Amino acid sequence: MTPLPAAFEHTLSQLLGDDWRTDPNSLQAHAQDNSWRHALPQGVAMPRNREQVQAIVRACRQHGVPLVGRGTGTGTTGAAVPTAGGIVLSFAQMNRIVAIRPGDRCAVVEPGVLNGDLQQALMPHGLFWPPDPSSADICSIGGNLACNAGGPRAVKYGTSRDNVLGLVAVTGTGELIQCGGPYTKDSTGYDLTHLLVGSEGTLALIVEATLKLTPRPRSQAGLRVLYRDAEAAAAAVSRVMAQPVTPTTLEFMDARSLQLLRHNGAQVPEAGAMLLIDADGDDDTLPYLLNALAEAAEGDGMLALDVATDGSTRDKLWAARRALSPALKTIAPGKINEDVVVPVSQIPALVEGVQQLSAQAQLPIVTFGHAGNGNLHVNILYHPEDASENERAHAALPKVFELALQLGGTLSGEHGIGLAKRDFMTQAFSAGTLATMRAIKQALDPDGILNPGKVLPEQEDL
Structure with missing residues (x-):
């Protein structure tokens, strides 16, 4: 790897002082995310304001230095x-x-604010920000x-993209752009706000x-509703989503x-x-909402339906759901966790297909997630030190996609998408669609310095 230009390092050192770091500990701390992929950067910049971000981007562009934006590194791709x-x-x-x-029912925040800290700050105002990964x-x-994060509440309240009104961002040329604002209706020009959300730092x-x-x-x-099989549960999901009452959450868990x-x-x-179905409202309307959801959940293949109206009972149900992902480590230390989306009516076919892949790979695959959106998490479990299991696990992943x-x-x-799904974009989109995405990338990041190699497949792969 080519060393960073001395002039570049001098510029960042002058700009950031102690917030420009090249010591081994800092490099290691910023070398991976929750995908457990690992690659050492050559330096870590920790700006304190937008002007410093602009200056860093301009220096990277001038010297041809790749730049990866980073939050807390909880992403999985x-x-x-x-x-x-x-x-x-x-x-x-x-x-x-x-x-x-x-x-105005809005909050203005910098990107490093933690989701949990924002929710705590909003509580005295009786407000919340819906995304709950x-x-x-x-x-x-x-x-x-x-990454346009969502979470269980997305079925009613939407993902991050649905809950952002405006952005200030720095493009790959170092230009500051502003889009949207503290209003909920806007028909003025191109919708850059929602374009940038989900772009994984590749555009600005x-x-x-x-x-x-x-x-x-x-x-x-x-x-809490139990079913004979995944097909019966998925049919119930379709019924729940077809009636007028929208659940707050609608979570699916397979037999595994x-x-x-x-x-x-x-x-x-x-x-x-099993389905976990939540509703929210006021004291007068909640019983009606819950009854409507229960009626929709009933049907062929239902084994039992339990109602949890008090907080402690609900907390126990959700504690079990949240314990699922970490509990997977008790089956095997290796986990490939990828989320895919299908039409709600296709959930039974997805679960059946994943079960067949599990049998073919001779590996446990556990499926759960946000059924109201057709968004399920497929977890392939294996022992990394076992060469055969490692190979079978990674061979099963493309088949899931x-x-x-x-x-x-x-x-x-x-x-x-990140790195994990980048090479499958050619299957998901036509060449013309990918060419349009590349044109947008070229317009906002003409030198390709922002998070190179992510989201879009290599051009020779097209």
Whole structure:
């Protein structure tokens, strides 16, 4: 790897002082994300304001240095791994909540603000920001926006893209662009706000976001519904989503998930599949909402339906759901966790297809996730030190993506593309569509310095 130009290092040292780091500990700390892919950067820049971000980008462009923006590194696709070398630009020190505007139901934040910290700051105002990924306590708003994070509440409240009103960002030329603002209706020019959300730092670096806030519901209640098999559960998902009441969450767990929960001490009866369905509202309307959801959940193949109206019972149900992902480590130390999306009606076919892949690979594959959006997490479990298991696990992964695409779905609902799914973009999109994406990339980042090698496949692969 070519060393960083001395003039470049001098510029960043003068600009950032101690916030420009090249010591081994800093490089190691910014070498991987939650995908466990690993590549050392050549330097770490930790700006404190947008002007410094602009100056860093301009220096990178002048000297041809790749730049990877980074939040807290909770992503699972390798999007924050500096595989091309160059520098990591960490937003850890740009972590101010600039303003909370209850009258406009919005908050203005810097990208390094943690999702959990923002939710705490909003509580006294009776508001919340809907995206709730599993890493909500420790992930950053900038990271949420970069990969269009969602979470269980997305079925009712939408993903990050649906809950952002405006952005300030720095393009690959170092230009500052502003789009959107503290208003919910806008028909003025191109919608750059929603273009940048989900672009994984390949088009511009978000330095400020105006987020759409939602009033905190007065009451919540939940249902736990057990089914004979995944097909019956998926049919229930279709019924629930077809009636007028939108659930707050609608989570699916397959038979392997339930077996794992029981293995880890959760009191979950034997069943082929389970749905967790939540509703929120006020004290007067919640019973009606819950009844409507329960009626839709009933049907052929339902084994049992339990109502959880008090907080502690709901907490126990969700504690079991949240324990699923970490509990997978008790089966095998290696985990390939990818999220795919299919039409809700195709959930049974996806689960059946994954079960067939599990048998073919002779490896456990556990499926659960946000069924109301057709967004399921497929977890391939294996022992990395076993060469045969390692090979079979990584051979099964492309088949999961192919299955989702065959069923009319897509590669990701909330994790993003990064490195993990980049090479499958040619299957998901036509050459013309990818050419349009490349043209947008070229317009905003003409020298290709922003997060190179991510999202879009290599041109020779087209």
